[in-house]
Amino acid sequence: MAVLTAVVGIGQTKYEAKRLDVSMAGLIREAAERALADAECTWRDIDAVIIGKAPDLFEGVMMPELFLNDAIGGAYKPMLRVHTAGSVGGSTGIVAASMVQSGIHDRVLCVAYEKQSESNATWALSISLPFSLASVAGAGGYFAPLVRGYMRRSGAPDDTGIRVAVKDRQNALRNPLAHLQMKDISFEMVANSPMLWDPIRHLETCPSSDGACAMVMEKESLASRRSGKVAWIHATEMRSEPTMFSGRDQVMPQATLDNAANLYKKAGITKPREELDCAEIYVPFSWFEPMWMEGMLITERNQGWKMTYEGATAFDGDFPVNMSGGVLSSNPIGASGLIRFAEAARQVRGLADQHQIDGAKKALGHAYGGGSQYFSTWIVSSQKP
């Protein structure tokens, strides 16, 4: 019933610690203009605008999409603001796609951003409310016990996370937009970096970035007429579960397993490791690569670390993960999910420049958020379903 939809334009800013040269409006406009140029469209060609970002406390503006709408051509158009915790970038892409898939709009623009230099994310995530448990530890403090849980049950070697951190930073050197450009990155360098939240070292964590990512999506009848390459959306899926309840498996939540199973079912995929050519996975702390290889049913339970260890997820491996450098190399939080979705689309369009996987035809984009409880994913392809 849904209208087949394609990504026809992608725009990203350079990711940096502080983009002091632009306002928030300037930042998202930069990404949106690049997406329009890629799609060979003008502002007039856009029917609706979807904006996504993580908590408003990150910049100190309540519902900032209201003042930003005008900067990305949203005046007198429908505008929606998506917010689903860390998965928001992915959800923004999914909501935008649904505006076309439903037949309501012909062509939409979505933009996700974070300008973290305006505030302090760890502070914004650590507010303690009356009568509520306050971890006052930011995201790293929350996820460290989950990583420990994974290490214990999988028996993964202690240095698995270090290997992911090195691999993603090496990949980032292929991507000029990536925030971290660490030419001298090495195993020793990561291993010797300070322990922040045991077992997560400083260089096993994502940076805090300013940046925006935008995409133009279009219905089949328009996208089919294009001479340039487009990425066809084969399937999207989202799942959520509550943060805490007795018996909840926070290391391998049911929501990720359900999400993956339904995503593949919709996309007609039975052997994801063989049928997918590459993946951009939300890995803000190194250990989440092996964890989500299992959570996305790419490999068997407790075997995810082997993919890292054996080099399967490396750029030249049989299942490359985070060719762009991933969240470990650029993390404008609200945009990070949409960047994963966009990088998956770049791969199947064959437009990923130096981090292109040769012949990539089908790719997975992934985001998660909250206390490992929000999941949004999509599969895009160079071919129609």
Place this chain on the structure above:
Amino acid sequence: MREVAVVGFTQSPSLRREPDRNEIEILIPVIEALRKQTGLSSKDFDFVCSGSSDYLAGQSFAFVSGLDAVGAWPPVCESHVEMDGAWALYEAWVKIQMGYADTALVYGFGKPSMGDLPLTMALQLDPYVMMPLWPDAISIAGLQARHCLDAGLMKPEDMAAAAVRDRGHAKSNPYAQVKGDYTVAQILAEPFLVNPLRRSDCAPISDGASAIVLAAGDRARKLCDRPAWIRGIDHICEPMDFGVRDLGRSRSTEIAAEKAGAGRDKIDVAELSAPFTHQEILVERALGLSAKTKVNPSGGALAGNPLMAVGLSRIGECATRIWSGEADRAVAHATSGPCLQQNLVCVLEGN
């Protein structure tokens, strides 16, 4: 287009201050009542979507614990907008249109009493040029009201009459916060709160929540004797800057109403969520309502204003009047942003 209807609606009372309950504790009985009303359990909802604001809660990810009220287990297909629940309903309607879902649970909630709401709303303005001046929400609305009066678009008596009407209607609404018999003269005798606005020109500050169930086609017919069919729904956002838009009319409401087909037939009932009397008049005009339309039978936002739920509640209030046969065709309105920046119009029909 698939046929989609509102088949369930529940709300909490609008209270100036919920003394003991947090946002989620306000929401839990609302969703529980909705389950009873529709006979559906959490597993029966193909999609869940909510609207809320972190800044009202004073906390990042405040909406996350809404999942506790839903009882999201096994895991649910779920999304959230940092907007009034009316826009969450729009997203859910889109998901049903694309065939992703046949039923959806939508809810909105807010507890603005935890902070100083007019000042909190100042944080919604352009952070570089406007917000540093800390213009509170009532003063911003006051500037617009002053423009409307000076331009001869309305008189103070018209504004007072809107308050009198809404509070009178609210007498029969057990969920309303401000209700009773007032006269225009009585209201005009009030001192100014922010000239030219009197306290009675302003919606109350309300804590509260509401929830709706949407269902498609035959599913809706099974769940409801007379479903309230969504025959049109659209929303438009203007630029925020006050210098680039006409504050004496609601252009975005006009466009949304036209696209939703509001004026194609008679309108028996209209429910408006404008939080100031002069804005209510602007919205009435933008919707092209005639004297035959009963406006705000529930009292509207001026009688109860639970932010992030108030727009969704307008859709629910219209739906209940379709279910009962009191109306055949109703129009609901939701707004967001300073001076009616963003507006949504939803047309509901019984046939």
